[in-house]
Amino acid sequence: MHKKTFARFALIASLMLGSALEVAAQATLNQTTLSAGVTRTAGVVQVTSASTMAAGDILYVDREAMAIRAVSGTTITVSRGREGTLATAHATRAVVYSGVPTRFYNSDPPYGRCTASAQPVLPYINVVTGGIFSCRLSGTINTATSSTDPGLWGGTQLFVHAPSVLPRRIVQDADYTMTPDDVVIAFTSIGSAATRTVTLPAATGMPGKIIYIQDESGQMSAGVNSIFATGTINLVIGTTLTAGTGIISTNFGIIRLRAGCATPNGVVNSCSWYSW
Numbered sequence: 001m002h003k004k005t006f007a008r009f010a011l012i013a014s015l016m017l018g019s020a021l022e023v024a025a026q027a028t029l030n031q032t033t034l035s036a037g038v039t040r041t042a043g044v045v046q047v048t049s050a051s052t053m054a055a056g057d058i059l060y061v062d063r064e065a066m067a068i069r070a071v072s073g074t075t076i077t078v079s080r081g082r083e084g085t086l087a088t089a090h091a092t093r094a095v096v097y098s099g100v101p102t103r104f105y106n107s108d109p110p111y112g113r114c115t116a117s118a119q120p121v122l123p124y125i126n127v128v129t130g131g132i133f134s135c136r137l138s139g140t141i142n143t144a145t146s147s148t149d150p151g152l153w154g155g156t157q158l159f160v161h162a163p164s165v166l167p168r169r170i171v172q173d174a175d176y177t178m179t180p181d182d183v184v185i186a187f188t189s190i191g192s193a194a195t196r197t198v199t200l201p202a203a204t205g206m207p208g209k210i211i212y213i214q215d216e217s218g219q220m221s222a223g224v225n226s227i228f229a230t231g232t233i234n235l236v237i238g239t240t241l242t243a244g245t246g247i248i249s250t251n252f253g254i255i256r257l258r259a260g261c262a263t264p265n266g267v268v269n270s271c272s273w274y275s276w
Contacts, residue, residue, distance in 0.1 A: 027121040030098045034061065035074065038090040043077060045090075050074045053098050058083070060097045060104065062090050063130035068098070083127050097125060109133050114153050123181075124153075131157040134181045154181040156206050171196070184212045190225045195246075200231030200257070204271040207260035211273075213247070214254035221251065232272035233257065247275075 030052040038045050038061075045059070050071050053059070059066045059078060065085045066078035081087035083106065103121040106128045114135040116122060124133040133155040152167040169182055172189040177199040185198060198213055219225055226246040233247075247255055257273040 027099070027103060029103060029121060029123060029125065032096050032098075034090055034092055034094045034096060037092045040087050040089050041080075043080070045076050045078055045096075047074050047076060047096055050076060056100070057098050058101050058104050058127075060125060060127060061094050062088060063127075064088055064090070065104065065127045085127055097123075108155070109153050111153055113151060115151075129157065131155050132181065134179075154183050156180045157209055175199075178211065180206060180209075182211060184214065187213075187215050187227060188217055190215070190217045190219045190227075192219075193224055195226045195228060197228045197230055200229060200233065200273055202271070203232065203259035203273050209259040211257050211259075212254060213257070215248055215250075215252055218251050220249065220253065225249075227253075229255075229257075234272055234274045 032047050032049045034045060035048045036046040045061075045066070047053075050073065053068060053071050053076060055068055055070055057068045059068050059076060063085060064081060064087060065083040066080055067082045068076055068078055070077040083104070099121070104125055104127050106126065108126050108129070108131055109124050116135040119135060122134060124135075125131070126133075133153050135151075135153055154167040166184050167182070168184040168186050169176070171185060171187050173191045173194065173196070175197045176185060178185065178201050180201045182201075187196065190196060200211075203209075213227060213229065215227060217225075220227075227248040229247045255275055257275055259273055260271065
């Protein structure tokens with residue numbers, strides 16, 4: 001499908017949204033993985049499951065959009081590099097999204113407040129930039145309850161927010177495993193003599209993304225109450241944070257982490273999170 005046609009379909013879908021919300025439930029993009037690697041020039045891809053795929057759909061993986069021409073079992077015949085994207089090689093187990101063309105976009109969502117039930121499809125994927133966005137980042141997590149009340153857009157890419165619309169996940173005295181679209185993780189409660197762990201997502205595919213981990217509890221003290229981070233993290237060039245090393249140990253501390261395959265000064269390194 002031509003890029004202009006693709007954009008027109010997305011526009012038509014957005015114009016129809018107002019009348020469709022009352023009669024149609026929000027859709028979720030189909031998701032599976034590649035069961036085998038794909039070369040840059042291959043005309044077929046192998047997926048783990050193709051039960052939701054059909055000819056005419058878009059198959060999206062690693063910032064490349066493909067047009068599905070035929071489906072035979074888990075073998076998908078495709079036209080490569082569509083909708084303004086480039087054909088590239090893809091590794092086994094890479095995440096694959098699929099759906100009708102109107103469920104993909106060629107621009108980012110409007111930053112700020114959002115309501116998940118008002119979105120025609122989630123996650124929201126910009127096929128041009130590779131950004132993957134969600135609307136679920138203003139909830140609270142603690143040891144007793146879990147809420148994912150929608151409120152603000154979060155995404156896998158670096159983007160600028162006004163202070164009033166930073167997507168925050170509030171964590172109350174609990175460990176937390178981050179998702180790629182998290183932006184701010186705010187600890188508002190830390191138990192007496194407790195340590196809490198934040199598990200970072202893989203930095204691959206998120207160059208430039210910045211996240212914040214901060215203590216807002218006022219209960220932390222060095223060597224007693226701490227927040228730890230696990231994952232591949234570089235505090236300074238050549239120094240890797242190892243598991244069990246405290247990353248915040250004083251009250252109202254904050255750490256910024258930037259994802260990518262290079263340190264902030266441009267030196268190429270393995271994909272990880274860098275602190276500064």
